[in-house]
Amino acid sequence: xxxxxxxxxxxxxxxxxxxxxxxxxxxxxxxxxxxxxxxxxxxxxxxxxxxxxxxxxxxxxxxxxxxxxxxxxxxxxxxxxxxxxxxxxxxxxxxxxxxxxxxxxxxxxxxxxxxxxxxxxxxxxxxxxxxxxxxxxxxxxxxxxxxxxxxxxxxxxxxxx
Numbered sequence: 001x002x003x004x005x006x007x008x009x010x011x012x013x014x015x016x017x018x019x020x021x022x023x024x025x026x027x028x029x030x031x032x033x034x035x036x037x038x039x040x041x042x043x044x045x046x047x048x049x050x051x052x053x054x055x056x057x058x059x060x061x062x063x064x065x066x067x068x069x070x071x072x073x074x075x076x077x078x079x080x081x082x083x084x085x086x087x088x089x090x091x092x093x094x095x096x097x098x099x100x101x102x103x104x105x106x107x108x109x110x111x112x113x114x115x116x117x118x119x120x121x122x123x124x125x126x127x128x129x130x131x132x133x134x135x136x137x138x139x140x141x142x143x144x145x146x147x148x149x150x151x152x153x154x155x156x157x158x159x160x161x
Contacts, residue, residue, distance in 0.1 A: 028086025
């Protein structure tokens with residue numbers, strides 16, 4: 001019998017197809033594992049309603065369960081809504097290494113967290129805070145497109161949601 005911790009660890013390693021350096025555990029998309037009788041239920045929450053990556057994530061989680069010889073299913077939960085506050089520090093560091101500026105501060109969605117105003121986005125390539133937003137939407141809906149005024153390179157910023 002595979003333990004819940006082993007299941008959580010295995011499905012947590014499923015990669016985000018849009019940002020393949022992040023796992024669903026890094027993103028905070030993986031919400032939990034529970035048992036309903038003999039069936040294991042893996043709960044996931046999309047980064048936003050209608051996220052096209054969720055179908056592939058669901059499929060990869062199902063394949064992972066099968067590889068563990070676990071009878072299970074994936075349940076998508078929309079409430080509470082996903083927030084970048086759920087991303088791990090490790091996930092944010094991976095984003096920077098990949099060339100995407102991570103969200104900073106707290107969105108205020110977490111209980112008691114202050115809402116921080118972000119005046120600039122630090123360039124993930126050179127570290128400069130001297131940046132400008134080019135478009136509110138980047139390569140995916142959860143990212144915006146920025147340009148560094150110091151090194152002149154464009155980059156995506158994972159929006160705080």
